[in-house]
Amino acid sequence: MFDMSLAGKFYTILCATLVLLLPLPGVAQQVDYSRSQITFVSRQMNVPVEAKFTRFTAQLSFDSANPQASKARIEVDLASFDIGNDEINTDIQGKDWFDTKNFPKATFVSSSVRALGDGRYEARGPLIIKGRTQEVVAPFTVKTDASGNSVFDGAFNIRRLQYNVGERMWRDTELVADEVRVRFRLHTGSKPASTK
Amino acid sequence: MTDDRRAYSAVSIGLHWTVFVLIIAAWSLGLYMADLPLSPQKLKYFSWHKWIGVTIFFLAVFRAVSRLVHPPPPLPASVPPRQRIAEGVSHALLYLLIFVVPVSGWLYSSASGVPTVYLGWVQLPDLVGKDKALAEQLKQTHILLNMVLFGIVCIHAAAALKHHFLDRDEVLARMLPFLKK
Numbered sequence: 001m002f003d004m005s006l007a008g009k010f011y012t013i014l015c016a017t018l019v020l021l022l023p024l025p026g027v028a029q030q031v032d033y034s035r036s037q038i039t040f041v042s043r044q045m046n047v048p049v050e051a052k053f054t055r056f057t058a059q060l061s062f063d064s065a066n067p068q069a070s071k072a073r074i075e076v077d078l079a080s081f082d083i084g085n086d087e088i089n090t091d092i093q094g095k096d097w098f099d100t101k102n103f104p105k106a107t108f109v110s111s112s113v114r115a116l117g118d119g120r121y122e123a124r125g126p127l128i129i130k131g132r133t134q135e136v137v138a139p140f141t142v143k144t145d146a147s148g149n150s151v152f153d154g155a156f157n158i159r160r161l162q163y164n165v166g167e168r169m170w171r172d173t174e175l176v177a178d179e180v181r182v183r184f185r186l187h188t189g190s191k192p193a194s195t196k
Numbered sequence: 197m198t199d200d201r202r203a204y205s206a207v208s209i210g211l212h213w214t215v216f217v218l219i220i221a222a223w224s225l226g227l228y229m230a231d232l233p234l235s236p237q238k239l240k241y242f243s244w245h246k247w248i249g250v251t252i253f254f255l256a257v258f259r260a261v262s263r264l265v266h267p268p269p270p271l272p273a274s275v276p277p278r279q280r281i282a283e284g285v286s287h288a289l290l291y292l293l294i295f296v297v298p299v300s301g302w303l304y305s306s307a308s309g310v311p312t313v314y315l316g317w318v319q320l321p322d323l324v325g326k327d328k329a330l331a332e333q334l335k336q337t338h339i340l341l342n343m344v345l346f347g348i349v350c351i352h353a354a355a356a357l358k359h360h361f362l363d364r365d366e367v368l369a370r371m372l373p374f375l376k377k
Contacts, residue, residue, distance in 0.1 A: 045243045046316040050309060050326075084309040084326055091234045175236045 029060045029150065032189025038076060039184075042160070043177040055080035058186050062113075062150065064142065067121055070113040074184075076106040078129075096167045103130045108138075119143065123154075129163040140184075152186040203370045205266040211259045212371060215252055215294060219349070222248040223342065243316065246305060250314045253298035260291060272365045286348055286355070293345040300341050304334035 039052040055077035062070045078098040082089055093100045111125040119141050127136045140154025159178045160166050166176055204212070222245055229241035271280060302320065305312050309326035313319045324330060359367035360375065369375040 044239050047311055047313045084328060088234060169236050
């Protein structure tokens with residue numbers, strides 16, 4: 001996306017840390033994790049393969065009347081990676097991929113949210129994976145279901161190598177594409193805010 | 197009217213030996229790759245194995261059509277009726293399996309959540325969704341069908357060699373014209 005200087009990186013991390021410490025303003029929305037999901041599609045030899053994270057927490061405070069005041073903080077437990085194959089699930093925890101021992105969580109904190117019109121919005125902010133920070137832009141839609149809960153649906157692309165995900169022999173992007181499509185669905189609801 | 201064709205058509209011969217080589221390659225890769233630890237090579241072998249399987253499937257379709265257009269040359273009159281039945285059954289099973297084995301691998305791949313992208317270029321549809329239990333069943337099915345195929349290929353080859361070396365007839369020469377006396 002863009003190359004940041006060390007000072008820039010430090011600044012982003014500092015900002016992210018400060019934002020993390022701030023309480024979320026406005027009305028925080030409870031997330032129903034049974035109806036929410038974070039998945040991604042990677043391509044190996046041009047074969048799209050979907051995987052999901054079964055444990056994450058999301059703190060949302062969305063205000064359609066004043067989108068700029070909205071906030072989101074999402075933490076993904078990377079060890080909950082599930083591609084449907086136990087062997088790969090275990091390997092992905094290792095140093096070459098997520099290195100979950102040293103970097104158990106991926107974190108996204110919105111720095112700005114703006115309306116794009118037609119029920120579409122865009123959240124920007126630093127996404128930290130494996131200790132590396134990149135600014136991401138995540139377009140999303142907001143819909144209200146029959147019982148009045150909000151459904152946030154969005155997707156964005158990241159480049160795995162910017163986060164050092166897939167090191168050494170896995171750096172070859174002919175084999176595993178650099179670009180990874182991340183999708184999220186966050187469904188608000190009355191279920192207790194604990195992860196599965 | 198007597199059928200004096202003594203060999204298969206050049207197309208049939210070419211297809212037979214091509215499919216033979218591809219099946220040996222798919223078996224070798226399949227047996228070797230299955231228990232490898234996860235590595236870039238393993239992903240490549242899986243892709244190649246699937247590409248070979250898809251190729252065998254298409255060639256099987258082509259062979260079935262070609263067999264209708266160019267019926268195989270008749271067996272020598274010396275072949276007894278029981279062996280003719282055995283020949284019919286084993287060939288029917290071979291044809292069936294060169295269709296069914298690739299399809300079982302394709303379904304297994306789909307159920308594992310990994311679509312098949314032929315030559316890294318054409319993505320085949322997934323006929324079944326991602327389902328771990330189903331994937332395990334399809335894996336076992338794929339292995340079992342391959343064992344059956346292996347058994348019949350051995351019988352097929354043994355019968356061809358028996359015709360050539362014991363019966364000393366022209367059955368094998370129909371598929372290997374240079375053996376013709």
